[in-house]
Protein backbone atom coordinates (compact mmCIF):
# COMPACT_ATOMS: atom_id res chain seq x y z
CA UNK A 1 0.00 0.00 0.00
CA UNK A 2 1.39 3.42 -0.91
CA UNK A 3 1.84 6.05 1.78
CA UNK A 4 -0.94 8.10 0.20
CA UNK A 5 -3.42 5.24 0.55
CA UNK A 6 -2.63 3.86 3.97
CA UNK A 7 -5.26 5.92 5.82
CA UNK A 8 -7.93 5.28 3.19
CA UNK A 9 -10.97 3.65 4.78
CA UNK A 10 -9.55 3.95 8.31
CA UNK A 11 -12.26 4.80 10.83
CA UNK A 12 -11.43 7.88 12.85
CA UNK A 13 -13.21 9.56 15.75
CA UNK A 14 -12.31 13.17 16.48
CA UNK A 15 -13.89 14.54 19.65
CA UNK A 16 -14.52 18.28 19.51
CA UNK A 17 -14.36 17.95 15.72
CA UNK A 18 -16.66 20.87 14.87
CA UNK A 19 -14.15 23.69 15.17
CA UNK A 20 -10.55 24.66 15.80
CA UNK A 21 -7.91 21.95 16.02
CA UNK A 22 -10.46 19.12 15.93
CA UNK A 23 -11.99 20.39 12.70
CA UNK A 24 -8.53 20.63 11.08
CA UNK A 25 -7.74 17.07 12.21
CA UNK A 26 -11.06 15.77 10.85
CA UNK A 27 -10.36 17.43 7.48
CA UNK A 28 -6.78 16.16 7.37
CA UNK A 29 -7.89 12.54 7.84
CA UNK A 30 -10.84 12.92 5.48
CA UNK A 31 -8.62 14.19 2.67
CA UNK A 32 -6.57 10.99 3.10
CA UNK A 33 -9.74 8.96 2.50
CA UNK A 34 -10.44 8.06 6.14
CA UNK A 35 -14.02 7.81 7.39
CA UNK A 36 -14.38 10.47 10.05
CA UNK A 37 -16.86 10.69 12.92
CA UNK A 38 -16.93 14.13 14.55
CA UNK A 39 -18.41 14.74 17.95
CA UNK A 40 -19.15 17.75 20.13
CA UNK A 41 -22.03 19.20 22.12
CA UNK A 42 -23.20 21.65 19.44
CA UNK A 43 -24.82 20.28 16.30
CA UNK A 44 -24.41 23.16 13.81
CA UNK A 45 -20.58 23.31 13.61
CA UNK A 46 -20.39 19.50 13.43
CA UNK A 47 -22.80 19.48 10.50
CA UNK A 48 -20.92 22.32 8.79
CA UNK A 49 -17.60 20.46 9.14
CA UNK A 50 -19.22 17.24 7.89
CA UNK A 51 -20.68 19.07 4.87
CA UNK A 52 -17.25 20.48 4.07
CA UNK A 53 -15.76 16.98 4.17
CA UNK A 54 -18.57 15.54 2.08
CA UNK A 55 -18.16 18.42 -0.38
CA UNK A 56 -14.56 17.30 -0.84
CA UNK A 57 -15.78 13.78 -1.59
CA UNK A 58 -15.00 12.43 1.90
CA UNK A 59 -17.09 10.49 4.40
CA UNK A 60 -18.13 12.18 7.64
CA UNK A 61 -20.55 11.40 10.45
CA UNK A 62 -21.47 14.34 12.73
CA UNK A 63 -22.73 13.25 16.16
CA UNK A 64 -23.65 15.32 19.17
CA UNK A 65 -21.96 13.83 22.21
CA UNK A 66 -20.72 15.32 25.47
CA UNK A 67 -17.46 13.60 26.47
CA UNK A 68 -18.30 14.01 30.15
CA UNK A 69 -21.29 11.67 29.72
CA UNK A 70 -20.32 8.04 29.23
CA UNK A 71 -23.77 6.94 27.98
CA UNK A 72 -23.55 9.58 25.21
CA UNK A 73 -20.14 8.23 24.15
CA UNK A 74 -21.59 4.70 24.17
CA UNK A 75 -24.41 5.89 21.90
CA UNK A 76 -21.88 7.56 19.57
CA UNK A 77 -19.85 4.33 19.51
CA UNK A 78 -22.91 2.39 18.36
CA UNK A 79 -23.76 4.99 15.72
CA UNK A 80 -20.19 4.94 14.34
CA UNK A 81 -20.12 1.13 14.32
CA UNK A 82 -23.43 1.02 12.40
CA UNK A 83 -22.29 3.61 9.84
CA UNK A 84 -18.59 2.82 9.38
CA UNK A 85 -17.48 -0.01 11.72
CA UNK A 86 -15.26 -0.07 14.84
CA UNK A 87 -13.15 3.01 15.53
CA UNK A 88 -9.48 2.45 14.65
CA UNK A 89 -8.06 5.91 15.33
CA UNK A 90 -9.27 7.87 18.36
CA UNK A 91 -8.33 11.54 18.60
CA UNK A 92 -9.15 12.88 22.07
CA UNK A 93 -9.31 16.57 21.23
CA UNK A 94 -12.38 17.96 23.06
CA UNK A 95 -11.25 20.38 25.71
CA UNK A 96 -11.68 23.67 27.51
CA UNK A 97 -9.18 26.13 28.95
CA UNK A 98 -10.81 28.84 31.05
CA UNK A 99 -8.22 31.06 32.74
CA UNK A 100 -8.66 31.68 36.48
CA UNK A 101 -6.40 32.47 39.39
CA UNK A 102 -6.35 29.58 41.86
CA UNK A 103 -7.69 31.58 44.81
CA UNK A 104 -10.58 33.00 42.77
CA UNK A 105 -11.50 29.80 40.95
CA UNK A 106 -14.85 28.28 42.00
CA UNK A 107 -14.85 24.51 42.66
CA UNK A 108 -17.31 24.13 39.79
CA UNK A 109 -14.72 25.38 37.28
CA UNK A 110 -12.07 22.96 38.55
CA UNK A 111 -14.56 20.09 38.36
CA UNK A 112 -15.74 21.02 34.85
CA UNK A 113 -12.23 21.32 33.38
CA UNK A 114 -11.11 18.01 34.90
CA UNK A 115 -14.34 16.41 33.76
CA UNK A 116 -14.00 17.48 30.11
CA UNK A 117 -10.23 17.31 29.59
CA UNK A 118 -9.37 14.32 31.74
CA UNK A 119 -12.51 12.25 32.32
CA UNK A 120 -13.61 12.75 28.71
CA UNK A 121 -10.28 11.36 27.49
CA UNK A 122 -10.50 8.53 30.03
CA UNK A 123 -14.05 7.51 28.99
CA UNK A 124 -13.17 7.50 25.29
CA UNK A 125 -10.03 5.41 25.89
CA UNK A 126 -12.02 3.03 28.08
CA UNK A 127 -14.75 2.59 25.46
CA UNK A 128 -12.72 2.50 22.24
CA UNK A 129 -9.48 0.72 23.20
CA UNK A 130 -11.05 -2.77 23.52
CA UNK A 131 -12.05 -2.84 19.84
CA UNK A 132 -8.59 -1.65 18.79
CA UNK A 133 -6.97 -4.38 20.89
CA UNK A 134 -9.35 -6.97 19.39
CA UNK A 135 -8.37 -5.79 15.89
CA UNK A 136 -4.64 -5.86 16.85
CA UNK A 137 -4.24 -2.34 15.44
CA UNK A 138 -5.16 1.10 16.65
CA UNK A 139 -4.07 4.62 17.37
CA UNK A 140 -4.93 6.87 20.29
CA UNK A 141 -3.86 10.47 19.85
CA UNK A 142 -4.47 12.73 22.83
CA UNK A 143 -4.38 16.45 22.18
CA UNK A 144 -2.68 17.61 25.37
CA UNK A 145 -0.77 20.92 25.51
CA UNK A 146 2.67 22.22 26.40
CA UNK A 147 1.13 22.73 29.86
CA UNK A 148 1.17 18.95 30.14
CA UNK A 149 4.91 19.48 30.74
CA UNK A 150 5.31 23.01 32.13
CA UNK A 151 3.07 25.42 34.05
CA UNK A 152 1.66 28.89 33.49
CA UNK A 153 -0.17 30.94 36.14
CA UNK A 154 -3.99 31.14 36.11
CA UNK A 155 -4.27 27.69 34.55
CA UNK A 156 -4.30 25.38 37.57
CA UNK A 157 -7.27 23.27 36.44
CA UNK A 158 -6.17 23.20 32.79
CA UNK A 159 -2.51 22.46 33.57
CA UNK A 160 -3.47 19.75 36.06
CA UNK A 161 -5.83 18.14 33.54
CA UNK A 162 -3.21 18.12 30.77
CA UNK A 163 -0.45 16.76 33.07
CA UNK A 164 -2.91 13.99 33.93
CA UNK A 165 -3.71 13.32 30.25
CA UNK A 166 0.02 12.87 29.67
CA UNK A 167 0.24 10.45 32.59
CA UNK A 168 -2.64 8.43 31.17
CA UNK A 169 -1.03 8.49 27.70
CA UNK A 170 2.19 7.01 29.07
CA UNK A 171 0.53 4.27 31.13
CA UNK A 172 -1.74 3.24 28.25
CA UNK A 173 1.24 3.17 25.87
CA UNK A 174 2.94 0.70 28.21
CA UNK A 175 -0.17 -1.44 28.68
CA UNK A 176 -0.89 -1.48 24.91
CA UNK A 177 2.72 -1.88 23.79
CA UNK A 178 2.32 -5.47 22.52
CA UNK A 179 -1.21 -5.11 21.21
CA UNK A 180 -0.61 -3.21 17.94
CA UNK A 181 -2.07 -0.05 19.45
CA UNK A 182 0.03 3.08 19.96
CA UNK A 183 -0.89 5.87 22.36
CA UNK A 184 0.67 9.31 21.98
CA UNK A 185 0.05 12.92 22.91
CA UNK A 186 0.45 16.08 20.88
CA UNK A 187 1.39 19.15 22.90
CA UNK A 188 0.53 22.35 21.05
CA UNK A 189 1.57 25.82 22.12
CA UNK A 190 -0.80 28.71 21.37
CA UNK A 191 -2.91 27.75 18.35
CA UNK A 192 -5.04 30.13 16.28
CA UNK A 193 -8.49 28.99 17.47
CA UNK A 194 -11.49 30.28 19.39
CA UNK A 195 -9.90 28.99 22.61
CA UNK A 196 -6.86 31.24 22.18
CA UNK A 197 -9.01 34.14 21.01
CA UNK A 198 -11.21 33.85 24.11
CA UNK A 199 -8.20 33.81 26.42
CA UNK A 200 -6.71 36.80 24.59
CA UNK A 201 -10.04 38.65 24.99
CA UNK A 202 -9.99 37.91 28.72
CA UNK A 203 -6.41 39.13 29.04
CA UNK A 204 -7.28 42.27 27.07
CA UNK A 205 -10.24 42.97 29.37
CA UNK A 206 -8.20 42.46 32.54
CA UNK A 207 -5.17 44.46 31.47
CA UNK A 208 -6.77 47.16 29.33
CA UNK A 209 -4.69 46.01 26.32
CA UNK A 210 -6.06 45.69 22.81
CA UNK A 211 -6.99 42.21 21.59
CA UNK A 212 -4.17 42.30 18.99
CA UNK A 213 -1.68 43.18 21.74
CA UNK A 214 -2.81 40.24 23.86
CA UNK A 215 -2.55 37.89 20.87
CA UNK A 216 0.87 39.40 20.14
CA UNK A 217 2.01 38.51 23.66
CA UNK A 218 0.91 34.90 23.15
CA UNK A 219 2.80 34.79 19.86
CA UNK A 220 5.86 36.39 21.44
CA UNK A 221 6.06 33.58 24.03
CA UNK A 222 7.27 31.27 21.24
CA UNK A 223 10.81 31.58 19.81
CA UNK A 224 9.21 31.53 16.33
CA UNK A 225 7.14 34.58 17.44
CA UNK A 226 3.92 33.27 15.97
CA UNK A 227 0.80 31.31 16.76
CA UNK A 228 0.52 27.74 15.48
CA UNK A 229 -2.04 26.98 12.75
CA UNK A 230 -4.56 24.19 13.55
CA UNK A 231 -3.42 22.42 10.36
CA UNK A 232 0.10 22.03 11.78
CA UNK A 233 -1.30 20.04 14.69
CA UNK A 234 -3.49 18.06 12.29
CA UNK A 235 -0.55 17.01 10.10
CA UNK A 236 1.25 15.60 13.14
CA UNK A 237 -1.88 13.61 14.07
CA UNK A 238 -1.94 12.14 10.54
CA UNK A 239 1.74 11.26 10.83
CA UNK A 240 1.20 9.54 14.20
CA UNK A 241 -1.57 7.46 12.61
CA UNK A 242 0.65 6.35 9.72
CA UNK A 243 2.66 3.15 9.40
CA UNK A 244 5.83 5.20 9.73
CA UNK A 245 4.83 5.81 13.36
CA UNK A 246 4.44 2.14 14.31
CA UNK A 247 7.36 2.46 16.73
CA UNK A 248 6.29 5.78 18.27
CA UNK A 249 4.30 5.28 21.46
CA UNK A 250 4.07 6.95 24.85
CA UNK A 251 5.46 10.16 23.36
CA UNK A 252 4.35 13.75 23.85
CA UNK A 253 5.37 15.80 20.85
CA UNK A 254 5.37 19.58 21.05
CA UNK A 255 4.09 21.76 18.19
CA UNK A 256 4.91 25.11 19.69
CA UNK A 257 7.53 26.94 17.67
CA UNK A 258 10.22 25.92 20.15
CA UNK A 259 8.57 27.34 23.29
CA UNK A 260 9.12 24.21 25.39
CA UNK A 261 12.07 21.88 24.85
CA UNK A 262 11.23 18.98 27.15
Ligand SMILES: NC(=O)c1ccc[n+]([C@@H]2O[C@H](COP(=O)([O-])OP(=O)(O)OC[C@H]3O[C@@H](n4cnc5c(N)ncnc54)[C@H](OP(=O)(O)O)[C@@H]3O)[C@@H](O)[C@H]2O)c1
Nearest residue numbers: 016020021040041042066067093094095145190191193195
Ligand atom coordinates in the same frame (compact mmCIF):
# COMPACT_ATOMS: atom_id res chain seq x y z
N1 LIG B 1 -5.88 26.57 21.15
C1 LIG B 1 -4.73 26.35 21.77
O1 LIG B 1 -3.88 27.24 21.88
C2 LIG B 1 -4.43 24.98 22.35
C3 LIG B 1 -3.14 24.77 22.84
C4 LIG B 1 -2.83 23.53 23.38
C5 LIG B 1 -3.78 22.55 23.44
N2 LIG B 1 -5.02 22.78 22.97
C6 LIG B 1 -6.00 21.70 23.08
O2 LIG B 1 -6.51 21.38 21.81
C7 LIG B 1 -7.86 20.92 21.94
C8 LIG B 1 -8.75 21.70 20.99
O3 LIG B 1 -8.64 23.07 21.29
P1 LIG B 1 -9.13 24.25 20.32
O4 LIG B 1 -8.17 25.33 20.46
O5 LIG B 1 -9.50 23.72 19.01
O6 LIG B 1 -10.44 24.69 21.16
P2 LIG B 1 -11.88 25.20 20.72
O7 LIG B 1 -11.82 25.93 19.44
O8 LIG B 1 -12.44 25.87 21.93
O9 LIG B 1 -12.65 23.82 20.46
C9 LIG B 1 -12.92 22.95 21.52
C10 LIG B 1 -13.75 21.81 20.99
O10 LIG B 1 -14.05 20.91 22.06
C11 LIG B 1 -15.45 20.68 22.09
N3 LIG B 1 -15.89 20.42 23.46
C12 LIG B 1 -15.73 21.20 24.55
N4 LIG B 1 -16.30 20.63 25.61
C13 LIG B 1 -16.82 19.45 25.20
C14 LIG B 1 -17.56 18.40 25.82
N5 LIG B 1 -17.87 18.45 27.13
N6 LIG B 1 -17.93 17.34 25.08
C15 LIG B 1 -17.61 17.28 23.77
N7 LIG B 1 -16.94 18.23 23.12
C16 LIG B 1 -16.56 19.31 23.82
C17 LIG B 1 -16.07 21.95 21.50
O11 LIG B 1 -17.35 21.72 20.95
P3 LIG B 1 -18.72 22.06 21.75
O12 LIG B 1 -18.48 23.32 22.50
O13 LIG B 1 -19.75 22.16 20.68
O14 LIG B 1 -18.95 20.88 22.63
C18 LIG B 1 -15.07 22.26 20.40
O15 LIG B 1 -15.36 21.53 19.24
C19 LIG B 1 -8.22 21.07 23.40
O16 LIG B 1 -8.06 19.85 24.08
C20 LIG B 1 -7.21 22.07 23.90
O17 LIG B 1 -6.97 21.96 25.28
C21 LIG B 1 -5.38 23.98 22.41
